[in-house]
Amino acid sequence: LRDGSAYYYTDVNKITEYRNGTIDSDVSFNTVSASAEHGSANNPYVISTVAQWNALAADTANATNANKVFVLSADIDFEGQTFARVNQFNAKLYGQNFALKNISYQGNGSTSCGIFANTGSTVTVTDLGVTNFNITNGGVLNGLICGYSDGGYYLNCHTQGSITAASGTSALTSSGGLVGKMGGASTITFYRCSSSNSQDITNVRNSNGEGGGGILGLFMIAMQGLI
Numbered sequence: 475l476r477d478g479s480a481y482y483y484t485d486v487n488k489i490t491e492y493r494n495g496t497i498d499s500d501v502s503f504n505t506v507s508a509s510a511e512h513g514s515a516n517n518p519y520v521i522s523t524v525a526q527w528n529a530l531a532a533d534t535a536n537a538t539n540a541n542k543v544f545v546l547s548a549d550i551d552f553e554g555q556t557f558a559r560v561n562q563f564n565a566k567l568y569g570q571n572f573a574l575k576n577i578s579y580q581g582n583g584s585t586s587c588g589i590f591a592n593t594g595s596t597v598t599v600t601d602l603g604v605t606n607f608n609i610t611n612g613g614v615l616n617g618l619i620c621g622y623s624d625g626g627y628y629l630n631c632h633t634q635g636s637i638t639a640a641s642g643t644s645a646l647t648s649s650g651g652l653v654g655k656m657g658g659a660s661t662i663t664f665y666r667c668s669s670s671n672s673q674d675i676t677n678v679r680n681s682n683g684e685g686g687g688g689i690l691g692l693f694m695i696a697m698q699g700l701i
Contacts, residue, residue: 475520477508481545483568484600484629489665518543518568524555527574531558538564540596546572559587563620564594569631573603577635581612586621586654587637595660597626607635614639614647615654617691618669623653625660634670650691657693664689 475481485502492500510517513536521527527550536542542565553576574589581587587609593599599619607618615621618633631652639647648655651669656662669688 475506475518475545475547477506480505481518481547481568481570482601483570484665486598486627486629486663486665489629513539513542513544515543515566518545520545520547522546522548522550524550524552524557528556528558531560534562536565538562538594540564540594542566543568546570546602549573549575551575552577560590562592562594563590564596566598566600567602568600569602571601571603571630573605574607575603575605577604577607579607579609581609581616583611583613585613586615587613588617588619588621588654590620591622593620593623593626595625595658597623598629599627599631600629602631604631604633604635607633609635609637612637612639612649615691616647616649617652617654619652621654623656623662624658625656625662627663627665628652628667629663629665631664631667632670633668648691649686651688653690655692656690662690662693 480503482501482503484500488500491497504515507516513519521530521544530537537560544567546569549572557577557579586592604618609616616637616639618635619631633651637649639649652667667689
């Protein structure tokens, strides 16, 4: 994104008015200013390559900062490339209807799996596609966008892929097309999200039970759904 260019995102503050028919769009635009603080809404971090995505995964300080903004500016194809999940993401990711594609990820059978392993209650992910993301030997919490979430907003996000949870675990195994499990003391909002019918989610039943769902595998507190 160059100085003076614009990017767009589904705006959670416009959803109610848009659904009520009082405004024509639920989308907002920001104009980029190179003089603004890097990582702010007016000068976001831009991701368009595998290397830049993997740099986000390594950038713990910014990924966990609720004030930071990341924007996709192209589809990112991981075919034959190393994919690094983001362990904890509390910031904003505006996908602009671009997609992360062709990801093969081997979990270790114990942790959270997804493009984000865990997200905080401040997270916002909008207008993002995740296609052909295949998780094998997944953890106890698996989602094609996030394994475990404390809440936040997932707006106009669409996924397709497969999840196979690890066998032999004694823990509760939960998998969802977008988010594996929601907990914490907040709410989670899904708006105009989908998970393709071609997706396959395989959970391993055990003595502690399991959760599985096309959008959300399991929720423990409150869920607000704007579908």
